[in-house]
Amino acid sequence: MLFNSYIFIFGFLPVVWLGFYQIGKSSHAMAALWLAAASLFFYGWWDVRYIGLLLASIAFNYAAGYLIGRKVNQPVSPSARQPVSPSAKNLVGFSHRCQPDFSDLFQIRQLLC
Structure with a gap:
C-alpha cells in the first residue's frame, strides 16, 4: 500500500481517521x-517480516x-557516557552529504555528561 494508492486514500486513511476521532472522544x-496499531498494519501491509524489526x-x-530523560539533571556514571550504540555515532556524525559534522555529536555528549 502506497500513500498515493486508492486503497490508502479511500480505504485505510478514512477508517484510521474516523477510528482515531471516535476512540479519542473517550x-x-x-x-x-x-x-x-494502524501504523504497524500499514507497514506490515508492505512486508510482514519487518514488523518485528x-x-x-x-x-x-x-x-x-x-x-x-532520567539522567538529564543527575550525575552520570562513566559507563552511561558511552554511545547508546555504535551505529548512533555514525548516524549523528555524518550529514546528508556524508561529510563529517561532529557538532551534533558533541551537543549530545554534553547532554549526557
Whole structure:
C-alpha cells in the first residue's frame, strides 16, 4: 500500500481517521494506541517480516529516551557516557552529504555528561 494508492486514500486513511476521532472522544491513550496499531498494519501491509524489526526499533528508542530523560539533571556514571550504540555515532556524525559534522555529536555528549 502506497500513500498515493486508492486503497490508502479511500480505504485505510478514512477508517484510521474516523477510528482515531471516535476512540479519542473517550480516551486519548486508546486513540494513540489505535494510531500505533494502524501504523504497524500499514507497514506490515508492505512486508510482514519487518514488523518485528520495527517493534524492536521502537522499544530500543523508547528505552534510550527514557534513560536519557532520567539522567538529564543527575550525575552520570562513566559507563552511561558511552554511545547508546555504535551505529548512533555514525548516524549523528555524518550529514546528508556524508561529510563529517561532529557538532551534533558533541551537543549530545554534553547532554549526557
